[in-house]
Amino acid sequence: MMKLLAALALLLMGAPVMAQAYNPRETFAPLDLGQPVNRYRSANGMPGPDYWQNRADYAIRATLDTQAKAIRGTVRIAYTNNSPDTLDVLWLHLDQNLYKTDSRGYMAAGGKLRGTTDGMTLTSAEVAVGKARAVAVTPLISDTRAQLRLPTPLAPGETAIVTLAYHFTIPGEFGGRMAWGKSRDGEIYDLAQWYPRMAVYDDLRGWDPLPYLAQEFYLEYGDFDYWLTVPADMIVAGSGELMNPDEVLTKAQVARLEKAKASDATVMIRSPQEITDPASRPKRDGTLTWHFRMENTRDVAWSASSGFAWDAARINLPGGKTALAMSLYPAESQGADRWGRSTEYMKDAVERFSAKWYPYPWPAAINIAGPATGMEYPGIVFDGIDDAGKELFWISAHEIGHSWFPMIVGFDERRHAWMDEGFNTFIDVYESDEFNNGEYAPKRDGEYAPGGGNPVDEILPILADKDAPPILSRSDTIVEKWRHPVTYFKSALGLILLREQILGPERFDHAFRRFTAAWAFKHPKPADFFRAMENDAGEDLSWWWRGWYFENWQMDLAATKIAYVDGDPKNGALVTVEARDKLVMPVTLRVVFADGSRKDVRLPAETWIRQAATAVPVGGASKVVSATLDPDHKLPDKDRSNNAVTG
Template identity: 35%
Template sequence: MKFKITAFVLLSFSVAQGQNILNNPGSNHGNKFEQLGGILATPNMYRAASGAPGHGYWQNRADYDITAYLDEDKRNLKGSETVTYYNNSPDDLDYIWLQLDENQQSTVKKADYQSSSTLPKATTDQQLKATELPAKDNGYGVNLEKVTDASGNPLKYTVNRTMMRIDLPKILKKGEKFIFKIDWNYNIPNRMQMGGRGGYENFAEDGNDLYTITQWYPRMCVYSDFQGWQNHQFTGRGEFALVFGDFKVKMNVPADHLIGGTGECKNYSEVLTAAQYSRYQKAETATEPVEIATLDEAKKAEKNHSKQRKTWVFEAKDVRDFAWTSSRKFVWDGMRVTIPENNNKVMAMSFYPKEAYGLYRKFSTKAVAHTIKTYSEFTIPYPYPVAQSIEASNGMEYPMICFNYGRTEKDGTYSEAIKNGMIGVIIHEVGHNFFPMIINSDERQWSWMDEGLNTFTEYLTEEKWDNKFPSRRGPAWTIVDYMKLPKDQLEPIMSNSENIIQFGPNAYAKPATGLNILRETIMGRDLFDKAFKTYAKRWAFKHPEPADFFRTMEDASGEDLDWFWRGWFYGTDPVDISIEKVTVATPDFDTPPRTSSETKYKTDAPVQNKYDDISKIRNREDKSITFEVEKDKDLQDFYYRYDRGQEKVNTDKEYTFKSEGTSALDKSDKERLKNITAYQIDFANKGGLVMPLILEFTFEDGSKLKDKASAQIWRQNEQEVSRTYYFSKKLKSIQLDPLRETADIDTENNFWSSDNSSAEASKFQLFKQNQQGATRGASNGKVNPMQAAGKKN
């Protein structure tokens, strides 16, 4: 039931302020180019000043042995896990924290991070239940059945909404491990109605479900050198901070289901039909996708719901998480991909229902293969044996498996937007294998470290897929509308995930755009790519923080980028650089050259301190001090004696100093330089964010020239600068940022034309430069007291 409500709509914004500390806020300089200094965490033995892991770096580990039972009739998942947790930290631990993410689906167990709400114009009966008081338990969330140690002894635990603390029976010291067991179950939510990353989608036409089983088991939190326990609540947005480990998972499902999961299946020969297993073996050496489970088989399976059961066994090493999918609707294809950098043989695979066949069969597995190969070029070689894409009408990532959308119309046609969107989301989600599944940042705190870095590398990968690919995020011009927003609707990239208003532009697009500007405009591709690969290599299978990324990019490139991190990541200022004024000047050959001149002067008097300060007085009175010039008589030169009145010089006598003038240009020089025109271009930094000055000059004869001044030109005046150029032909126009590389929010003030110019006309005098100049340390031709006294020592 829907109904209309007339209401006033009140908007409110919660702005998270970044810690962009200014050293000299009242000045036009000394702010934007100051080092980040105390803003970044202090380097230590765990995290080096270079951005690399320190010599004392450590991280804890957790291995999982899990069994799961999928009850399709009740839409319930029952699980039992044995966790072996290794304390590699130097700290004693008396409790540990786990994540119970499925509690976010519960009306009574969720984190309950509420937002401001207003009366809607229309709503649904289901949405009315959101504010039922008192809240009624909707039956979702984790039901803990048993929590014990390895011997079966009960453990004390506390559940705080989406987090769970287990009190250890004894202190867990460095180098020790603790083994414990948890039995649990939960009702699987309808993902299409309730939202979230995991759950089921029901296909009413054939009466089948497609299950995406994610964040499904109690998972260890990260205990780190920089934060201790990362036990922030899961609200549905900020994603995950997880430890690496080995997984062995057994999944008992209806016998006609197919399963895709993290890692490698160890019993395909037992769970597949003979024909399917034969096709899988063929796919292991194929260079084109082979249908392992065919479309016809999927259509037939939809019609019969088996009451038999099968158990699939998967294993994965050095992963931070495990996810899986199960359905009888799946078509399944795969092929072998070789990663050139490490010669790793990877099975690229896709699972999809018939509704997606027209798109997924043609594009999905090849997009998976392209992604892992391209990311391997820009980061580290893909290390895992499997990479797969599952069509599940959403977009979410886990190690070696991700869930994406991409379905055709019933007649098999599709729009170009759906096709490109599907390819883009597959690249993005498969790319998450690198950020953050391997380069394992804390997504719950710093979304940009996985979403932003991944979106940037996604853009590079889309570009290598098709030069005409319509990337939504990455090019500088695509972020302009976001950067134009009022400051009260913005927050710095360096904001906690939960506090961001416009999550997509802030966590995905702005960091991706910033990195692309660094690569294309500021650092150059070669320098940037080497530094970016260094970061990926240093922090693969580790837990990086923002400072580790910032410092590594500078350490590996030799570029001081603190000004960029400060402005783009810690601030909310946009780029808006304008051409304020152009002054045009031509040579003045008629002004007579400056002739030589004479000035009168007197030689220097003895050097005397202006004030006999207390230190000098006390040093003279201190009989234990013997001054060097008194100990070594060879140091007592003419000026030692002169300053003490022992040498006499007439300081009233006047001398004459002659200075050279300038020379007129000869006829040939005037002819050569007669067409010279000077242009002084005055720029204003209206937006606040400094950027390089990129100029394209178009001359009256149609020719063009380009020039770029680095962002450092703003270091002595962050508000306005000028550049002067001398050309032998006249300018028709000047274009600032011609390729829209800097995300300038106002391009209307980036252009000057001589046709409608209000440029000031001026003259500049032009002479021949004489060869003159003083030698550093000499007296510039004037008589010094030693010369006046006729002495050389």
């Protein structure tokens, strides 16, 4: 033992002086997560014993005017104050105001929005606090928000009833997240952000009504009942469950829908050939009103068209529960290599995500082919009419994956888009690996990695760019150049590396599932996630959070020297490994000996917690032929030319 210690000391004394790029006290410094622990949010990353959350229940009645391309409606919101604070105002989101020429979003985009509207108009507003009678109020409109000043304060435990009448012009395809457009047999309307929605009041900021600059949403949970009056020749799909199928479908369609609920194979509810058949609607003239209900959700969206085909299949969930996977698409999207497999994709993704992470809680998972492509809402997603093959699978799995993040786990997308997009990209990477024995694997390219190769190589230009923002930047500040590389790709890769290289799947999966279940239908923040993973996994991961999330650091690990105890290979070998940049990770050191044997030594991140260079005892009784760090190419090492040393 004394010989080994002496050899280590001599080796370290003779080690080259490292450049100041790596400083252990910087990499492993204490990390302030910026969110104090209290009885609302515990030190273990879980909701605290006094965690509270306000609630918003909605009843919405809206009419689609296809001539004026407009929505007109009323919404009744039962807003319950579960906070310990007395509220004298309420805040609402009016996201349609994004499309006004003087909106903050228009200015933030440099005037590059592709089209404009007059935004959302509130024609009346009244509030009843507690048991008091309703009083008319005048909304104070500020960009995409409206403040309602209450006639009497809303005390803890009380409910206010807010009743609003509103209308807006539906954006064309410039709407992006929601829009109307044309298909071969009829117009398609993808409707989201279609009613005034309550802003969040939480324990960290109080009211948090950030303006809508196109960075998605942060909303309260509740139950939704909504009634949609549309032309009678239209088919409507909406978040949640259709409550009156007998009133809006033909008898044949009702029977087919019931069949689909018991079928693992896709059942056609309305075939492409039936789209133009008058018999495929209960009536062709006038209007019909569709009633949907969705419980414990933060939002609802819907789509309507006279040109939809429709199919469905059963989703098998844990505990014997079921739901419906459904797809609605125009005739030009049909085909076995196109939307004919959409329901198969949705069914598989929801089943795997449910089994692996958290059971899907809602009655349907719906994929829509329409003008608002690549957008997600609870239980319903909007994808492209022309999507096909692996692109359709990838986008379908990704968008329905958002049902978990941020629809079930209620992340604040306005501030922390990396949690929304990165967590979801992380889970759909594994879905792509597993679907149909890897039919569309691997999902490592497209919009998530620029070149489609090894992701730890694809990330290197991002880590090297001094202008690339850290993951923990405010979402609105990340320009389009970096939105996908950082918000999606780097965030997802961080979770993959944490799972596969730092913690291992067994520890990671347990911690990740525990976090997901604890925060389902709640509002976790980054600090909650970091604490939850550390507590369950039993690790101080501050070095990882700092290097990958708070900073945009690079990694350069090197194998630099082979030596022997007392100069004799029979006494065992020592391999010097060095950290030459600020980011470190656990790594495998593979040693090949002259006698033909091979040994893998797993080095923890703490190898570099006190010094930049460490002599690693690797044993052996013969000379070392080679020693290689990260031989299987799993880490984002910026210079692989120094990863190996030969004897």
